[in-house]
Each structure stands twice: as C-alpha cells, then as structure tokens.
Amino acid sequence: MANEILEEHINSEYKWGFTTDIESDTFKKGLNEEVIRLLSHKKNEPEWMLEYRLKAYRYWLTMKEPDHWAYFQYPRVNFQDISYYSAPKKKPVLNSLDEVDPELLKTFEKLGISLEEQKRLTGVNSNIAVDAVFDSISVKTTFRETLAEKGIIFCSFSEAVQEHPDLIKKYMGMVVPYTDNYYAALNGAVFSDGSFCYIPKGVRCPMELSTYFRINSSGTGQFERTLIVADEESYVSYLEGCTAPQRDENQLHAAVVEIIAHKNAEVKYSTVQNWYPGDKNGVGGIYNFVTKRGLCVGDYSKISWTQVETGSAITWKYPSVILKGDNSVGEFYSVALTNNHQQADTGTKMIHIGKNTKSTIISKGISAGVSNNSYRGLVQIRKGALNARNFSQCDSLLMGDKCGAHTFPYIEIKDKSAVVEHEATTSKIGEDQLFYCNQRGISTEKAIGLIVNGYCREVLNKLPMEFAIEAQKLLAISLEGSVG
Amino acid sequence: MITIKNLHASVEGKEILKGINLEIKAGEVHAIMGPNGSGKSTLSSVIAGRSDYEVTEGEVLFNGKNLLELAPEDRAREGVFLAFQYPVEIPGVSNINFLKTAINEIREYKGMPNIEAKDFLALVKEKQKLVELDGKLANRSVNEGFSGGEKKRNEIFQMAMLNPVFSILDETDSGLDIDALRIVANGVNKLRSKENAFLVITHYQRLLEYIVPDFVHVLYNGKIVKSGTKELALELEEKGYDDIKKQFELA
Ligand SMILES: Nc1ncnc2c1ncn2[C@@H]1O[C@H](COP(=O)(O)OP(=O)(O)OP(=O)(O)O)[C@@H](O)[C@H]1O
Ligand SMILES: [Mg+2]
Numbered sequence: 001m002a003n004e005i006l007e008e009h010i011n012s013e014y015k016w017g018f019t020t021d022i023e024s025d026t027f028k029k030g031l032n033e034e035v036i037r038l039l040s041h042k043k044n045e046p047e048w049m050l051e052y053r054l055k056a057y058r059y060w061l062t063m064k065e066p067d068h069w070a071y072f073q074y075p076r077v078n079f080q081d082i083s084y085y086s087a088p089k090k091k092p093v094l095n096s097l098d099e100v101d102p103e104l105l106k107t108f109e110k111l112g113i114s115l116e117e118q119k120r121l122t123g124v125n126s127n128i129a130v131d132a133v134f135d136s137i138s139v140k141t142t143f144r145e146t147l148a149e150k151g152i153i154f155c156s157f158s159e160a161v162q163e164h165p166d167l168i169k170k171y172m173g174m175v176v177p178y179t180d181n182y183y184a185a186l187n188g189a190v191f192s193d194g195s196f197c198y199i200p201k202g203v204r205c206p207m208e209l210s211t212y213f214r215i216n217s218s219g220t221g222q223f224e225r226t227l228i229v230a231d232e233e234s235y236v237s238y239l240e241g242c243t244a245p246q247r248d249e250n251q252l253h254a255a256v257v258e259i260i261a262h263k264n265a266e267v268k269y270s271t272v273q274n275w276y277p278g279d280k281n282g283v284g285g286i287y288n289f290v291t292k293r294g295l296c297v298g299d300y301s302k303i304s305w306t307q308v309e310t311g312s313a314i315t316w317k318y319p320s321v322i323l324k325g326d327n328s329v330g331e332f333y334s335v336a337l338t339n340n341h342q343q344a345d346t347g348t349k350m351i352h353i354g355k356n357t358k359s360t361i362i363s364k365g366i367s368a369g370v371s372n373n374s375y376r377g378l379v380q381i382r383k384g385a386l387n388a389r390n391f392s393q394c395d396s397l398l399m400g401d402k403c404g405a406h407t408f409p410y411i412e413i414k415d416k417s418a419v420v421e422h423e424a425t426t427s428k429i430g431e432d433q434l435f436y437c438n439q440r441g442i443s444t445e446k447a448i449g450l451i452v453n454g455y456c457r458e459v460l461n462k463l464p465m466e467f468a469i470e471a472q473k474l475l476a477i478s479l480e481g482s483v484g
Numbered sequence: 485m486i487t488i489k490n491l492h493a494s495v496e497g498k499e500i501l502k503g504i505n506l507e508i509k510a511g512e513v514h515a516i517m518g519p520n521g522s523g524k525s526t527l528s529s530v531i532a533g534r535s536d537y538e539v540t541e542g543e544v545l546f547n548g549k550n551l552l553e554l555a556p557e558d559r560a561r562e563g564v565f566l567a568f569q570y571p572v573e574i575p576g577v578s579n580i581n582f583l584k585t586a587i588n589e590i591r592e593y594k595g596m597p598n599i600e601a602k603d604f605l606a607l608v609k610e611k612q613k614l615v616e617l618d619g620k621l622a623n624r625s626v627n628e629g630f631s632g633g634e635k636k637r638n639e640i641f642q643m644a645m646l647n648p649v650f651s652i653l654d655e656t657d658s659g660l661d662i663d664a665l666r667i668v669a670n671g672v673n674k675l676r677s678k679e680n681a682f683l684v685i686t687h688y689q690r691l692l693e694y695i696v697p698d699f700v701h702v703l704y705n706g707k708i709v710k711s712g713t714k715e716l717a718l719e720l721e722e723k724g725y726d727d728i729k730k731q732f733e734l735a
Pocket of ligand 2: 526654
C-alpha cells in the first residue's frame with residue numbers, strides 16, 4: 001500500500017524541457033585534430049591554448065573509456081557522433097544587454113535567470129552576478145564592472161584566455177591536469193566555455209557569483225571549463241545551475257572545474273544540478289561526467305562543495321579537495337536524488353597532505369523508482385599529514401522497494417595520528433511517518449516533501465538562502481506527481 | 485458526534501474488531517479499557533484511517549458524514565485527532581514547521597487563508613504553556629530523540645494546537661511520570677468543552693481520576709463487552725479482567 005502511494009507521488013515532470021528555436025553555428029559531428037583547430041580558431045584562441053588542446057587530445061587517444069562501473073548498463077557514448085561546437089549565430093557583444101539576442105534573454109528569463117542587472121536590485125545584498133552559458137559559449141556576464149572595482153575578475157573562460165592569459169596559464173590544469181582521467185583529457189581537448197573567477201588578495205566578494213549552464217542544440221556535447229582562484233585572505237561564494245531540453249537522445253556534459261584557495265582564503269561552491277533526467281522509461285537524459293576538484297594550497301584555506309543533484313540520466317561526480325596547506329579545511333555536503341531510471345554515482349575525495357587538516361563529508365542519497373544511487377568516497381591521509389581529522393556521514397533514503405542505494409567508502413590512512421570517523425544509515429520513508437502526517441491533516445504529497453527536506457536539512461542549510469529555497473522546491477517537484 | 489455501528493475490521497485477513505457499537509456525543513468523555521491485544525489501538529487506527537486495516541462491515545458516522553469514505557488527512561481536517569500510543573519521529577522537520585504545515589492544510593480545507601506568522605507564534609506560546617512544554621522541544625525535530633514521556637506530552641501539545649473536535653488518546657498516560665500525568669490531564673480538562681469530545685484509552689484508573697469520564701467501556705476480543713460509569717474503572721482495577729475473560733472466553 002505504501003509503495004502504491006509513493007509511486008503515485010513520484011511521477012515527476014521536467015519543467016525546463018523546452019527548446020529555444022534559434023539559428024546556430026554548429027560543427028559537423030565528429031572529433032579529430034581538424035575539429036580542434038577549428039574550435040580553437042572560432043574562439044580566436046592564442047597558439048598556446050591550441051597546443052594545450054592538441055596535447056590533451058593526443059593523450060586522450062591513448063586512453064581507454066573507463067568501465068569500472070560496469071553494473072551501470074548504459075548506451076555507450078559514440079564520440080564521433082557528437083558535435084563539439086554549437087553557438088547562437090548572432091554574436092553576443094559584451095557590455096550591452098541590447099546586443100544579446102532577445103530570444104536568448106527570453107530563454108534565461110524563462111529559466112528564472114535575469115540577465116538584467118537592475119532587476120536583481122531588490123533586497124540590498126541579494127545581488128547575484130551571472131555568467132550565462134548557452135551550449136558552447138557564454139552569452140552574457142553581469143555585474144562585471146561592479147566587481148572589477150574591487151579587482152575581482154568574473155568572466156567567461158574564453159574571455160579569460162584572451163584577457164588574462166597569464167592567470168590561465170598559471171592555474172589551468174594545476175588541480176585537474178588533462179592526464180587525470182578520460183573525461184578530463186577529453187575536456188582538455190574540446191572544452192567549450194564556463195566561468196573564470198579571480199578574487200584578489202584580501203577581498204571579500206560582495207555578491208554571489210554564479211554560472212548558469214543551458215544545453216539547447218541537439219546532437220551536441222557541452223564541455224564546461226571553470227576555474228576559480230581565491231588569492232590570500234579572500235572569500236567567494238559561487239553557485240552553479242543547469243538545465244537542458246527534454247529529448248530522446250543522451251547528451252554529454254563533461255565538465256572540469258578547478259578551485260584554488262591560497263593562504264587564509266575560503267571558497268564556497270554550490271551546485272543545483274538539474275539536467276534533463278530522461279523520461280519515465282529511461283529514454284534520453286544527460287550524461288553528466290564531471291571532474292571537480294579544489295586545491296587548498298595555502299595554510300588555513302578552506303574549500304566547501306555543496307551540491308543538490310536531482311537531474312541527469314547518469315551522474316559521475318566526485319567534487320574533491322586536496323588539503324595541502326597546513327590547517328586547511330575541506331567540506332562536502334551533498335544531496336543526490338534519483339528517480340525512475342536515473343543512475344547517480346557521486347561522492348568525494350578528501351586528500352590530506354598538510355598538518356592539522358580537517359575534512360567533513362555529509363552525503364544524503366534519496367532513491368525512488370527503479371533508480372540507483374551510490375555514494376563513493378575516498379578519505380586519504382598521507383604520511384606526514386599530522387593530526388588529520390575526517391568525519392563522514394553517508395545516509396540513504398529509499399522510496400519504494402525497486403530502487404537501490406549503495407555506499408562505497410574507501411579509507412586509506414598512512415599516518416597514525418589521524419582520526420577518521422565514518423557513519424552510515426539506510427532508511428525508508430515509513431508508512432508510519434506518512435500516516436502520522438496524514439493524521440495531522442497533511443496530504444501525502446506534502447508529507448513526502450516535508451520528510452525529504454527534513455532528511456536533507458543539514459545539507460540544504462549550507463546553501464545560500466535563495467538557492468536553498470529553489471533546491472527545496474526542486475526536491476519536492478522531482479518526487480511529487482500531478483496528484484493533489 | 486460520532487456513531488460507530490457494528491464495526492468489523494481485519495488486518496492481514498485476521499479479524500480484530502468484531503462488531504463495535506459506540507456513540508459519543510459532543511461534550512462527552514468516554515474511556516476504553518481492556519486487556520493487551522484486545523483491539524483498542526486497532527479501533528483508534530480504523531477511526532483515523534490507517535490503510536493496513538480493512539473494514540469488512542459496519543459504519544462510522546462523524547457529524548453525519550461517512551467517516552470511512554474519507555482519506556485520513558480529510559478525517560483530520562474534519563476534526564478527528566489521534567494521540568498515538570507510539571508517536572513517530574520525523575528527523576529534520578521541526579515541530580513548529582510541522583504544526584504550521586498541518587494548521588495551514590486544515591485551514592486550506594476549510595477555505596481559510598494561511599495563518600499569520602504572529603498569530604501562529606502567539607498560539608504556540610499559549611499552548612506551550614497549557615501543557616507546560618519546554619520551549620526547546622517545540623523547536624526540535626518532531627519527536628526525534630524525545631523521551632517517552634516527552635513524546636506523549638508533545639502529542640497533547642499538537643492536539644492543543646490543532647484544536648480538534650474529536651480526540652482519541654491512546655494510552656497517553658503510559659510513560660508519563662506523576663507530575664506529567666497531572667499536567668497532561670489538566671491540559672485535556674482545559675480543552676474540554678460542550679463542542680468537543682474525547683475517547684481516552686488507558687490501562688489505569690489513575691488517569692480517570694484526573695480526566696473524569698462520562699462512560700467507561702471494556703473492550704475484549706474485538707467487542708465492547710461491558711459499559712458503565714467511572715466506577716467500572718475502579719472495579720476493574722481491583723479485580724482485573726479475570727471475570728470478563730471467563731465470561732466471554734471463546735469456546
Ligand atoms: N498490523 C498488524 N498486523 C498484524 N496483527 C496486528 C496488526 N495490528 C494489530 N494486530 C493484532 O491485533 C490485535 C489487537 O491489537 P491492538 O494493538 O489493537 O491491541 P490493544 O488493545 O491496543 O493492546 P495494548 O493494550 O497492548 O495496546 C493484537 O493481537 C495484534 O497483534
Ligand atoms: Mg494499544
């Protein structure tokens with residue numbers, strides 16, 4: 001009975017599945033050195049960037065597609081059947097909103113993302129600077145001037161290659177070299193766009209920075225590249241959001257995100273990942289194969305990852321922190337929800353190198369339908385990482401009895417002074433809990449929302465206010481149906 | 485207010501309630517006593533609409549409405565409240581948020597707008613006082629990590645907040661210390677009015693000294709086998725259920 005009730009309520013509907021009808025400049029499908037040269041040329045890149053891409057590409061050719069998650073049955077990606085560049089034809093000209101294609105403005109408006117700065121001026125401190133990425137290119141970055149006054153650089157990655165080549169050369173690949181893994185190598189070769197943030201020494205970024213990724217064209221892949229550098233004593237909170245149209249095909253989003261935190265700097269990185277998850281029968285949806293990693297290079301630096309993952313057909317994602325500086329701190333707060341046929345394999349790696357380094361991992365998995373949801377995490381304490389501390393808590397919540405939840409914690413301790421704690425729980429939304437809510441007048445739909453949000457509270461509390469509200473709604477929508 | 489006629493209910497094919505007849509009028513307090521496993525909690529679950537129980541015969545009328553046709557949340561919105569024998573924990577959901585959601589769902593059902601934040605807070609304050617509930621408990625997650633007695637007191641706090649028409653207290657007294665018992669009973673007495681009614685399930689005469697019932701019934705083996713006034717409770721406490729068991733033992 002409880003299962004029937006739950007099933008009725010977990011038939012979700014994807015509300016961001018529309019397509020923008022816009023003329024675009026799209027490459028023919030296929031991948032070879034010519035395509036990479038053309039891509040680099042389109043972006044007007046300097047020679048060194050092209051060289052980097054080619055090196056990554058040649059390295060990628062020597063690698064094998066990973067298959068160690070073999071129990072995931074999924075149609076393999078045919079890398080020759082993807083177009084590696086697609087951009088709206090009308091070229092966006094920066095600094096003037098009027099020159100962004102109105103069709104694109106409308107698209108982002110529809111997604112709840114305003115690209116007009118004055119519109120955000122409600123609530124004094126609630127401004128958010130947005131970099132809007134549409135398929136392969138960034139169409140607009142807001143609040144650049146305001147931020148520039150403080151010396152903060154916030155622009156698309158492509159622009160940064162042009163305008164801040166020294167910073168890009170210095171930091172790109174520092175945390176995730178193209179040799180890191182198969183998808184990182186591919187990304188190194190064909191990365192499209194993403195954001196670049198640089199917070200100078202001693203500056204507290206006065207507003208949230210965010211990037212919104214939208215996949216629109218069919219048959220394309222999106223290869224996000226984002227780089228965040230926080231110089232000494234600086235602070236920034238960065239948000240990432242994403243959606244894609246509803247389609248029968250599987251599209252690839254293979255991102256590389258690198259964060260570098262210098263001495264005493266703090267970076268908070270939050271994601272609400274809402275890529276199209278495929279339909280009820282598992283047809284279509286985004287393959288979200290992502291490498292996100294932060295490097296606490298300076299003493300007393302701190303990097304926190306907070307993610308709410310509700311979308312994508314398949315997610316492989318392990319936002320990690322390398323704790324190199326002494327007394328540095330790494331945090332990972334995650335909610336991953338899978339429904340229908342979705343597969344998520346997500347977690348983190350905390351690599352302790354410096355002394356007195358501390359990491360916290362809170363992971364909340366929610367599985368419904370016939371989905372599979374795995375936590376996979378590594379806590380590594382290297383030799384000499386004196387007094388390292390880790391606390392991990394991995395909880396799974398099952399809705400119905402056809403879904404799966406798995407936990408794979410790997411712990412490697414090479415220093416005896418380490419203290420590592422791991423806790424794990426698995427629970428079900430009980431019929432008892434639902435009946436208790438019903439008995440107080442609360443509908444089953446609302447009750448599921450309450451219980452799930454309660455279960456995720458520790459993580460949702462870490463999100464910036466506006467995002468937390470959005471995430472709560474998203475969790476509810478992803479689980480609730482049209483009933484009620 | 486509530487009329488139960490020849491109610492039969494079973495769980496997993498086993499009949500538990502075997503023809504219950506009971507009428508409770510507005511302003512009345514009825515007590516149900518009876519040995520373990522006789523069907524007391526089953527009766528309250530069936531009235532509240534728990535889905536594990538199948539009603540095979542009979543009817544329940546609540547202010548003229550066929551209660552058994554309503555979804556459990558609608559029964560609650562109509563004013564039926566059950567203080568659970570074993571209250572459920574809901575981690576991460578604050579008592580306050582839970583009650584606000586409940587109140588607004590009930591209000592919506594009645595075509596009323598959401599409660600104003602300040603009215604809600606005032607209500608919380610008032611009802612907290614009524615059951616002398618520690619302010620900290622109100623802000624904690626629903627029943628999570630509450631002691632047995634705190635859970636019971638929280639049920640009465642919720643009852644006070646929702647102001648139901650008909651309340652069933654399923655062994656609310658068990659697990660309460662002597663002071664808490666008095667406080668809870670006082671709370672119930674303050675909530676009693678000509679417009680509402682209570683069904684109090686208990687094993688102990690002591691509670692009925694505080695909440696004085698108009699009628700006492702003995703439930704045995706799925707049937708009400710004896711009814712009387714508060715003296716019946718005293719008698720049972722003295723003699724136990726032996727006589728009743730002998731008299732109604734199944735052949
Ligand atoms: N969900 C269930 N599945 C199987 N049997 C059940 C279920 N619910 C109740 N029963 C059985 O029905 C009978 C009556 O149970 P009930 O809980 O109503 O008794 P009670 O009078 O409230 O007892 P107590 O005084 O111990 O609280 C018991 O034999 C019990 O085991
Ligand atoms: Mg009972």
